[in-house]
Structure formats: C-alpha cells, structure tokens
Amino acid sequence: MDIFKGQNLLEFSNRFKTELDCKEYLADLKAKEGCECLKCGMTAFQKRMGFSRVYNVCFHIKSATANTFFHKVKFGVRKTFFLCFEMATSTKSLSASYMGVR
Numbered sequence: 073m074d075i076f077k078g079q080n081l082l083e084f085s086n087r088f089k090t091e092l093d094c095k096e097y098l099a100d101l102k103a104k105e106g107c108e109c110l111k112c113g114m115t116a117f118q119k120r121m122g123f124s125r126v127y128n129v130c131f132h133i134k135s136a137t138a139n140t141f142f143h144k145v146k147f148g149v150r151k152t153f154f155l156c157f158e159m160a161t162s163t164k165s166l167s168a169s170y171m172g173v174r
C-alpha cells in the first residue's frame with residue numbers, strides 16, 4: 073500500500089477527495105490482480121457505478137471493495153482510508169495483509 077507512505081495528510085486528502093476516489097483506487101488495485109469472475113471464471117464484464125463490475129455471463133457483481141478490509145466498514149471507505157493513513161504514519165507497521173488487499 074504505497075499510498076500510505078511518504079505522503080503528508082494534505083497530499084493524501086487531495087488524492088482521496090471522495091468515496092469514489094477511494095473506490096477507484098481499490099478497483100485499480102483489484103484490476104492488477106486479475107479480472108476473472110470468482111463464480112464462473114469468465115473475464116468479460118461491464119463497469120457499473122462505484123467501480124463495481126457486472127460479469128456478462130452470470131451477472132455476478134463484484135464491487136470495488138469486495139474481498140478487502142473496506143468491504144464491511146459501515147462508516148464509509150474514505151473515512152477508513154484516513155484511519156489507515158493515521159495508523160500507517162504513526163506506527164509505520166500497517167501492512168497490506170492487514171488491509172486485506174492482496
């Protein structure tokens with residue numbers, strides 16, 4: 073999670089102004105890990121609002137936050153980004169595995 077390193081809070085808040093900015097970032101991360109459907113293994117999908125994907129064959133929906141630390145949070149992805157930034161800059165020990173982003 074390079075975003076949490078070497079930045080100050082101002083740069084960070086400029087980078088992630090909205091929930092969508094955060095979801096876009098997560099979607100980019102997930103795009104790098106492969107784009108097969110977890111259900112059927114097909115790769116054809118269409119993008120939907122909030123950077124989620126709908127697969128053409130089985131209509132399985134994969135959200136930007138699926139399988140990440142951010143999927144279950146109730147107070148919003150952006151707030152969680154800032155919490156993580158605080159933790160990362162104060163302890164330097166926040167790892168990608170803790171974030172649940174693989």
Ligand SMILES: [Zn+2]
Nearest residue numbers: 109111112130
């Ligand atoms: Zn599928």
